[in-house]
Amino acid sequence: xxxxxxxxxxxxxxxxxxxxxxxxxxxxxxxxxxxxxxxxxxxxxxxxxxxxxxxxxxxxxxxxxxxxxxxxxxxxxxxxxxxxxxxxxxxxxxxxxxxxxxxxxxxxxxxxxxxxxxxxxxxxxxxxxxxxxxxxxxxxxxxxxxxxxxxxxxxxxxxxxxxxxxxxxxxxxxxxxxxxxxxxxxxxxxxxxxxxxxxxxxxxxxxxxxxxxxxxxxxxxxxxxxxxxxxxxxxxxxxxxxxxxxxxxxxxxxxxxxxxxxxxxxxxxxxxxxxxxxxxxxxxxxxxxxxxxxxxxxxxxxxxxxxxxxxxxxxxxxxxxxxxxxxxxxxxxxxxxxxxxxxxxxxxxxxxxxxxxxxxxxxxxxxxxxxxxxxxxxxxxxxxx
Amino acid sequence: xxxxxxxxxxxxxxxxxxxxxxxxxxxxxxxxxxxxxxxxxxxxxxxxxxxxxxxxxxxxxxxxxxxxxxxxxxxxxxxxxxxxxxxxxxxxxxxxxxxxxxxxxxxxxxxxxxxxxxxxxxxxxxxxxxxxxxxxxxxxxxxxxxxxxxxxxxxxxxxxxxxxxxxxxxxxxxxxxxxxxxxxxxxxxxxxxxxxxxxxxxxxxxxxxxxxxxxxxxxxxxxxxxxxxxxxxxxxxxxxxxxxxxxxxxxxxxxxxxxxxxxxxxxxxxxxxxxxxxxxxxxxxxxxxxxxxxxxxxxxxxxxxxxxxxxxxxxxxxxxxxxxxxxxxxxxxxxxxxxxxxxxxxxxxxxxxxxxxxxxxxxxxxxxxxxxxxxxxxxxxxxxxxxxxxxxxxxxxxxxxxxxxxxxxxxxxxxxxxxxxxxxxxxxxxxxxxxxxxxxxxxxxxxxxxxxxxxxxxxxxxxxxxxxxxxxxxxxxxxxxxxxxxxxxxxxxxxxxxxxxxxxxxxxxxxxxxxxxxxxxxxxxxxxxxxxxxxxxxxxxxxxxxxxxxxxxxxxxxxxxxxxxxxxxxxxxxxxxxxxxxxxx
Numbered sequence: 001x002x003x004x005x006x007x008x009x010x011x012x013x014x015x016x017x018x019x020x021x022x023x024x025x026x027x028x029x030x031x032x033x034x035x036x037x038x039x040x041x042x043x044x045x046x047x048x049x050x051x052x053x054x055x056x057x058x059x060x061x062x063x064x065x066x067x068x069x070x071x072x073x074x075x076x077x078x079x080x081x082x083x084x085x086x087x088x089x090x091x092x093x094x095x096x097x098x099x100x101x102x103x104x105x106x107x108x109x110x111x112x113x114x115x116x117x118x119x120x121x122x123x124x125x126x127x128x129x130x131x132x133x134x135x136x137x138x139x140x141x142x143x144x145x146x147x148x149x150x151x152x153x154x155x156x157x158x159x160x161x162x163x164x165x166x167x168x169x170x171x172x173x174x175x176x177x178x179x180x181x182x183x184x185x186x187x188x189x190x191x192x193x194x195x196x197x198x199x200x201x202x203x204x205x206x207x208x209x210x211x212x213x214x215x216x217x218x219x220x221x222x223x224x225x226x227x228x229x230x231x232x233x234x235x236x237x238x239x240x241x242x243x244x245x246x247x248x249x250x251x252x253x254x255x256x257x258x259x260x261x262x263x264x265x266x267x268x269x270x271x272x273x274x275x276x277x278x279x280x281x282x283x284x285x286x287x288x289x290x291x292x293x294x295x296x297x298x299x300x301x302x303x304x305x306x307x308x309x310x311x312x313x314x315x316x317x318x319x320x321x322x323x324x325x326x327x328x329x330x331x332x333x334x335x336x337x338x339x340x341x342x343x344x345x346x347x348x349x350x351x352x353x354x355x356x357x358x359x360x361x362x363x364x365x366x367x368x369x370x371x372x373x374x375x376x377x378x379x380x381x382x383x384x385x
Numbered sequence: 386x387x388x389x390x391x392x393x394x395x396x397x398x399x400x401x402x403x404x405x406x407x408x409x410x411x412x413x414x415x416x417x418x419x420x421x422x423x424x425x426x427x428x429x430x431x432x433x434x435x436x437x438x439x440x441x442x443x444x445x446x447x448x449x450x451x452x453x454x455x456x457x458x459x460x461x462x463x464x465x466x467x468x469x470x471x472x473x474x475x476x477x478x479x480x481x482x483x484x485x486x487x488x489x490x491x492x493x494x495x496x497x498x499x500x501x502x503x504x505x506x507x508x509x510x511x512x513x514x515x516x517x518x519x520x521x522x523x524x525x526x527x528x529x530x531x532x533x534x535x536x537x538x539x540x541x542x543x544x545x546x547x548x549x550x551x552x553x554x555x556x557x558x559x560x561x562x563x564x565x566x567x568x569x570x571x572x573x574x575x576x577x578x579x580x581x582x583x584x585x586x587x588x589x590x591x592x593x594x595x596x597x598x599x600x601x602x603x604x605x606x607x608x609x610x611x612x613x614x615x616x617x618x619x620x621x622x623x624x625x626x627x628x629x630x631x632x633x634x635x636x637x638x639x640x641x642x643x644x645x646x647x648x649x650x651x652x653x654x655x656x657x658x659x660x661x662x663x664x665x666x667x668x669x670x671x672x673x674x675x676x677x678x679x680x681x682x683x684x685x686x687x688x689x690x691x692x693x694x695x696x697x698x699x700x701x702x703x704x705x706x707x708x709x710x711x712x713x714x715x716x717x718x719x720x721x722x723x724x725x726x727x728x729x730x731x732x733x734x735x736x737x738x739x740x741x742x743x744x745x746x747x748x749x750x751x752x753x754x755x756x757x758x759x760x761x762x763x764x765x766x767x768x769x770x771x772x773x774x775x776x777x778x779x780x781x782x783x784x785x786x787x788x789x790x791x792x793x794x795x796x797x798x799x800x801x802x803x804x805x806x807x808x809x810x811x812x813x814x815x816x817x818x819x820x821x822x823x824x825x826x827x828x829x830x831x832x833x834x835x836x837x838x839x840x841x842x843x844x845x846x847x848x849x850x851x852x853x854x855x856x857x858x859x860x861x862x863x864x865x866x867x868x869x870x871x872x873x874x875x876x877x878x879x880x881x882x883x884x885x886x887x888x889x890x891x892x893x894x895x896x897x898x899x900x901x902x903x904x905x906x907x908x909x910x911x912x913x914x915x916x917x918x919x920x921x922x923x924x925x926x927x928x929x930x931x932x933x934x935x936x937x938x939x940x941x942x943x944x945x946x947x948x949x950x951x952x953x954x955x956x957x958x959x960x961x962x963x964x965x966x967x968x969x970x
Contacts, residue, residue: 001834029838030943053845053886055838090606093866111883112866128842129819130835132826218826235612236823245827249617256618256656257630260823263612328616329609 001033008058008135009035014240015216016063017142023060027131045124047103052110056127058134061120065173066142069149071121072169081117083144084151085289086352087219089307090326095141098124115141132218139217143284146173150290150380157384174381177213190361191226191278198224198231199246205281205362206239214283214369215239220353221262224362225278228252232261232268239283263327270338271357279358281365285373287380288354292321294383306350307331317375321348346372387412389592390450390876391420392491398507398514400576401440401499405514407492416878417965419885420449420493421854422476423892425465428496429474430895433902433969437467437475438575440500446541446581447494448484449854452672453589455597456871457604458856460485460672462558464541469575470552470568470724470765471784471808472903474896477566478812478851479541480670480678481559483583486539490585501577504548508537509583519579523548526717530580531560538584544719546753547574551763553724553786557716561668561678561686565721566785567807568765592877600871604863605674611862613822614675618656620858624665624679625690626656632694635821635830636924637794639787640698642730643780643915646791646929647922648698654705662705663687675858681709688712688722691811694789695726700733700740707742711749718753724765725749727779727786731766732758735773783808783909792912793921793929795820797828797836800940803910804840804948806896812857814843824861831927833936837943845889852892891964894949898956902969907954910941 005027012018024042025035028049034042045057061067073081074097081095082088088095091114098105098116106124109116115125115137123141127133153170156162162170192198206222209215220239223232230249237245249258249265258265268280295306295314302311307323308331314321320340324333333349340347345368346356354372358364386409387393393415398405410424418424425445435442444466451459462484468475487495490511497507506519522530527544534540539559547554547570554570555563564570573579591597608614615621620628632638633651640648659665659679665687669676679687688696688708692715696708715722729748733740740748751759762769766786770779780787785808792799797816805813816839820830828839846865850857853868865882873880917937921929945952949960961968 004835027835029835030946052883053842053890055835055842090610093603107883111881112869114866127826128846129839130826130828136826234823234827236826253617253660254657255630255652256623256627257634259613259616259618259623259627259631260821261612261616261618263610263616265612265617269617325606326610327612329605332609 001027001029004131005033005035008131011135012060012138015139015210017066017139017216018060019063023058025056025058025131025134027056029055044101044103044106048106048110051103051107052126054126054128056131056134058125058131058138059122060138061122062138062142065169065176066146067121068169069173070117070123070141070145072166073145073149074117074119074121081145081148083148084293084351085144085147086307086326087140087284088144089351092137092140092144095144117141136217143216143286146286147289147293150286151293154290154294154380154383170384177377192224192361193226195226195231198226199243201362202231202233202246203242205366206233206242208366209281209283209369210238210240212370214285214373216284220283221264221268222282222362223268223280225272230268230272232258232265234260235262264334266328266332267334267337267355270334271341271355274338274342275357277357277359279360279362279365280355281362281369282353282355283369284353285369285376287376288348288373289351291316291376291379292348292350310350316348316379318344319346319348319372319375320344321350323350324352326352348372387415387876389590390454390872391415392488392493392589394492395494395496396492396509396514397496397498399499400497400501400505400578403516415450417888418892419849419852419888421447421463421852422465422478422848423852423888424494425463425476426474426892426895426899429465429467430899430967430969432467433899435467437469437472437572440576441498442467444497444569444572444576445494446483446487446497447854448487449852450876451853451855451871452484453488454591454875455601456855456875457601457608458670458673458675458859459853460670461854461856462487463851463854464556464564464569466569466572467903468567468569468807469571473783473807473905474899475567475569475572475807476851477564477569478854479556479558479562479564480856481562482539482671483541483558484854485671486583486585488585488589489587490583491587495581497576497578500575504577504579506580506582507578509581510538511585511587522579527557527719528560528717534580534582537582540580540582542580543570543573543578544717546718546720547571549753549755550574551720551752551755552765553721555719555721557719561680562670563716563721566723566810568721570719591875593874596874597871600867600874603867603870604859607862607867608675608859611824613824613861614858620677621667621675623656623660624677624687626659626688626693628690629655629693631821632789634924635794636922636929637791637821638694638698639780639789639791641701642699642734642778643787643791644734644919645922646794648701650703651698654693654697654703654708658705659687659693663709670856673856677858685709685713686716691789692722692726695723696745699726699730699789700745702740702742702745704742707745711745714746714749714753720753723788724786725752727781728752728762728766728769731770731779732762734778735770735775777914780913780915781809782912783905785809790817791921792916793932795830796833796932797830797840799912799916799932799937800833800836800944801840801843803912803941804844804944806893806900813847814840815847815857816840816843818861822861825864833940837940838947841944841947842886844893845886847889848892849885849889852889891966894956894960894964895966897948897950898961898966898969901955907941910954912937
């Protein structure tokens with residue numbers, strides 16, 4: 001229990017969504033273990049534990065710029081923040097706001113949803129199986145609110161109505177991001193010839209993907225084809241901790257051991273078919289998502305259904321934007337991304353994230369991911385300057 | 386009076402004098418127990434002074450408020466009584482169309498009371514209840530009997546095994562769906578009910594159809610995102626045998642009566658082998674789009690994961706077709722495949738006889754006919770092993786044989802087997818979801834840390850699912866959050882995930898109260914000693930040691946505390962009061 005609590009607090013700090021010493025994470029079996037004692041917070045959270053059938057609770061004001069963005073969105077929303085990204089649509093539905101930090105307000109909201117946002121921008125989230133769920137909820141709120149905040153600013157800018165506080169928050173965020181997006185090309189070479197090498201390279205590139213801020217939390221996936229077996233990250237794995245969480249999927253279907261493979265396994269398999277490439281990386285880089293939401297087509301027949309099916313051919317630079325939901329099913333992105341990937345280095349899925357491919361090694365899709373995100377960031381900056 | 390989702394009507398059938406009447410429970414009772422397993426438990430708890438075979442011990446067939454509506458995967462039914470096999474609360478959730486037809490006949494449940502003096506069928510069509518001579522069906526296998534009952538709506542039928550008194554006999558619904566565990570089929574046989582059919586034409590009224598569509602979309606979106614459900618290797622494509630390879634690679638496949646956890650022939654007996662040999666076609670319950678059940682081209686239902694694993698690895702059998710034939714025989718004669726295979730494995734170990742494919746089929750045939758050695762094995766592994774002076778070699782908990790997940794490879798599963806109110810059951814908490822399938826998130830399968838509360842929460846959640854009566858598989862992707870939305874839309878009664886979870890806690894505690902009255906205590910919340918004394922099979926880079934007894938008991942103690950039980954696992958008056966349950970201690 002102590003180990004689990006310490007692990008997720010450290011992960012929040014590593015992923016720069018929380019400042020060191022800020023998270024209050026409690027995990028409860030028969031007794032509660034807290035990451036730190038803060039009677040003003042833990043006193044209320046202990047009461048919350050008594051009213052919910054859960055095993056973990058997290059309270060934290062996110063690190064900047066997330067904290068300011070969430071506080072701003074909360075002040076300008078009524079009852080709940082309604083982001084349009086896929087993480088929210090699929091897993092969180094909406095982001096309720098509490099009027100105050102009291103047991104009653106927190107319980108009222110967490111009875112219905114996985115997270116609640118307090119007036120000061122703090123987030124409370126919970127888990128029923130592991131504190132990992134509380135971490136994911138927290139991280140997803142940060143991601144969703146970043147995307148919404150920046151998407152809203154793009155619209156504000158076009159309507160010439162951006163207020164000063166929003167401008168300040170946006171500029172601060174962009175200034176920091178421009179630094180962290182500077183990167184050097186990486187090349188280790190492929191193709192890989194042993195399973196150990198595949199595992200090692202997937203873990204290395206996965207870590208770089210997270211370190212570069214190209215994916216948060218337990219989202220994103222990565223795969224590499226060698227000898228008619230696709231090695232792919234497991235569902236719910238963290239790209240910066242892939243050791244022991246890579247599934248082999250034999251292309252002849254002779255084993256179902258890959259039942260725990262990423263929910264995007266079908267998309268990866270079809271991308272292999274349509275492109276003949278060997279390496280695939282999927283992340284949720286924020287500006288790729290933000291720019292995918294920025295559609296200026298008026299009087300569109302598909303309005304309101306952009307995440308399901310889009311009748312237009314949209315691009316950012318040379319990169320196509322397609323519709324599609326997570327996984328399979330009628331509107332699954334496995335039906336849109338593979339075809340759009342033909343002849344392209346990457347494809348952005350509306351409101352969701354970015355898929356990139358490489359011919360021989362995993363550095364190529366990582367470089368493509370970084371380049372395309374940089375392209376989207378530059379485009380955002382150009383549009384808001 | 387309830388108006389939406391629930392019909393507000395329960396049919397009581399009196400088998401002795403062949404009469405029936407409709408009762409209309411108050412709305413608070415529905416809100417207190419939801420329906421399905423919860424509501425059935427309410428009626429079962431009025432008979433705590435009875436043995437399972439007392440003529441006044443009822444059999445309860447209940448559906449939940451979502452059944453018959455467009456809420457996803459909500460077409461299941463609870464069948465409950467006191468278990469003929471174990472003496473515990475004996476409920477089983479079954480697929481098919483039984484619940485849907487019951488709701489369309491405008492009943493939330495059917496209570497079968499008393500006993501008939503000769504074999505009958507109970508035929509229900511809307512408000513009409515007929516008692517029909519069932520003697521022409523007695524010599525028939527289930528498939529043949531179902532052929533004769535075609536056109537009567539949904540049919541629940543016991544087979545020849547129940548007629549002959551097999552303690553782990555099942556109830557087959559709509560030919561392909563088994564209410565298998567706990568020996569519920571023998572309860573029907575004791576009352577001399579050969580079958581129950583039901584048909585109805587009413588629609589289940591929904592309070593807010595638009596909101597239900599929204600809830601449905603949220604659930605479908607999550608299901609589509611689930612690799613376990615709809616992925617390439619998921620159970621829609623491959624059926625539940627999709628789990629076979631996973632249990633093999635995780636060294637959790639019970640082999641040779643749980644003496645090892647690795648079966649070297651497994652890669653040739655997996656879901657792909659089934660697919661290549663039998664070209665399965667998808668089948669499913671009414672109202673489900675996952676369609677996890679598989680049948681061969683000639684109509685034979687193919688084994689589920691548990692059955693496939695136990696009729697191969699557990700018996701050291703490497704002949705796939707024997708597993709398929711064994712499954713078919715169990716279904717045709719009406720016995721639980723899990724209990725049957727574990728009982729055979731127990732026999733194999735105690736007698737020191739390696740069972741060939743022919744011998745497996747021979748003994749199974751003797752069990753369903755209760756002849757030769759089968760007459761003794763028909764009482765289940767626990768009674769048989771005890772009769773041979775080796776009770777520890779029955780791989781069961783509370784007398785219910787264990788499914789195909791070795792607890793040494795998943796410590797939450799170990800705890801959940803022990804605390805399950807119906808004995809050796811994987812579905813009360815199904816920690817395989819997080820310990821192996823990584824849903825909703827992955828947990829450390831070789832650790833008890835945090836598992837006591839996790840198991841308690843999951844038991845509460847699954848009690849709600851069985852009361853709704855929905856399918857547990859969909860909860861690999863969805864949660865009570867989305868189903869609370871659906872339930873509110875269907876019934877108009879505002880509820881939340883937390884409200885439902887509290888109701889689930891009440892339903893589960895209610896079962897602990899009943900079991901306590903029937904003499905169950907901490908001595909029964911335990912595992913066979915083998916799991917604490919013998920290691921499982923090691924993997925390429927990990928060991929599967931025996932469970933640490935002290936760690937297990939520590940986790941069980943924490944579970945008791947969290948569940949509100951005393952140190953001996955007994956319910957307390959205070960907790961019963963908190964949950965608004967009648968104290969019968």
